Amino acid sequence: MPRSLLRSSLLHLLALSGTLFAPPSWGSPLPRQSDSWPYGPFVVSGPEMKNSRGDSIVYAGANWPGHGEVTLLIHAAAIAVNPYVTVLTLHIAVIPDGLQYQSIEFVVSKIKSLGMNSIRLTYAIQMVDQIYANGGKDTTVQQSFTSALGSTNGPKVYAQFLAKNPSFNSSTTRLDVFDAVAAECAKQQIHVHLDNHMSRAAWCCSTTDGNSWFNDNDYNVSNWLRGLSYMASHAKSWIALTSMSLRNELRAPDNNPTLKSQSYNWRDDYARKLPETFINYTQKIGK
Numbered sequence: 001m002p003r004s005l006l007r008s009s010l011l012h013l014l015a016l017s018g019t020l021f022a023p024p025s026w027g028s029p030l031p032r033q034s035d036s037w038p039y040g041p042f043v044v045s046g047p048e049m050k051n052s053r054g055d056s057i058v059y060a061g062a063n064w065p066g067h068g069e070v071t072l073l074i075h076a077a078a079i080a081v082n083p084y085v086t087v088l089t090l091h092i093a094v095i096p097d098g099l100q101y102q103s104i105e106f107v108v109s110k111i112k113s114l115g116m117n118s119i120r121l122t123y124a125i126q127m128v129d130q131i132y133a134n135g136g137k138d139t140t141v142q143q144s145f146t147s148a149l150g151s152t153n154g155p156k157v158y159a160q161f162l163a164k165n166p167s168f169n170s171s172t173t174r175l176d177v178f179d180a181v182a183a184e185c186a187k188q189q190i191h192v193h194l195d196n197h198m199s200r201a202a203w204c205c206s207t208t209d210g211n212s213w214f215n216d217n218d219y220n221v222s223n224w225l226r227g228l229s230y231m232a233s234h235a236k237s238w239i240a241l242t243s244m245s246l247r248n249e250l251r252a253p254d255n256n257p258t259l260k261s262q263s264y265n266w267r268d269d270y271a272r273k274l275p276e277t278f279i280n281y282t283q284k285i286g287k
């Protein structure tokens, strides 16, 4: 699907599909039980998701993209001035989007005021790859804005980001921003569903974007598993984290005929091992 600027607005209102699927069996009881909100762990019971008290939980949520380009919002502003010019260059900042316009607290309050109870917080595996490539150190938001937007616009937008979110500073990293979003969600009792959206940071999705199917050009399975694992460990401490999804929208690798004929349609191991991957991942977060 072509990237549409409408889709790039801050909140993508969508019902979160139940990406949790019932595993064949839970090896052992899940560790952490909590007697306070969000009453995890959630479990699947038939078609329902239930908390540790046995209440059915239904997510009504907003998508908060953190897997792509901050620049879409800037483009949207440019287009408001001249609707006939569309700039579609890919830029990567990989932090939760829109914070140059509003504070985290404002956005979460807005979501809550709409009667919603959850966000789907997306990330790109590339962010984790960069952390590994950088000796385990995450990039600062400041650097990230500059590499995404260049040395003229990067600092400008970074200054807007700081003005709206004054608790951040020049040492704030991308994951600090994810943490702050999760902390605010906990404060306001909004569930966080952490979602691996893409491997390469970019708007999703098409069948020719290299991210469509296991081991497509930009979808390296080893890096994906490493990234899932890293984010599971990282997000484990988020009180508001109640679920995660392994991958957004698997689709046909239409520009990769070899992969399509050999692997697509659940012919290979990765696909068959998804339930096991899911169990590993869930046990890791212990929720």
Ligand SMILES: *[C@@H]1O[C@H](CO)[C@@H](O)[C@H](O)[C@H]1NC(C)=O
Residues within 6 Å of the ligand: 167, 168, 169, 170, 171, 172, 173, 176, 177
């Ligand atoms: C800078 O921000 C980070 C979180 O983003 C925080 O942990 C740190 O304490 C802040 N440093 C100062 C000097 O305020």
Ligand SMILES: *[C@@H]1O[C@H](CO)[C@@H](O)[C@H](O)[C@H]1NC(C)=O
Residues within 6 Å of the ligand: 215, 220, 221, 222, 223
């Ligand atoms: C995936 O990336 C790893 C390095 O992280 C590399 O060793 C491996 O060859 C890559 N796999 C494919 C299918 O490209």
Ligand SMILES: *[C@@H]1O[C@H](CO)[C@@H](O)[C@H](O)[C@H]1NC(C)=O
Residues within 6 Å of the ligand: 225, 273, 274, 276, 277, 280
């Ligand atoms: C699940 O975890 C086990 C134990 O660490 C490991 O041997 C197995 O390969 C993992 N499975 C998948 C699909 O990642």
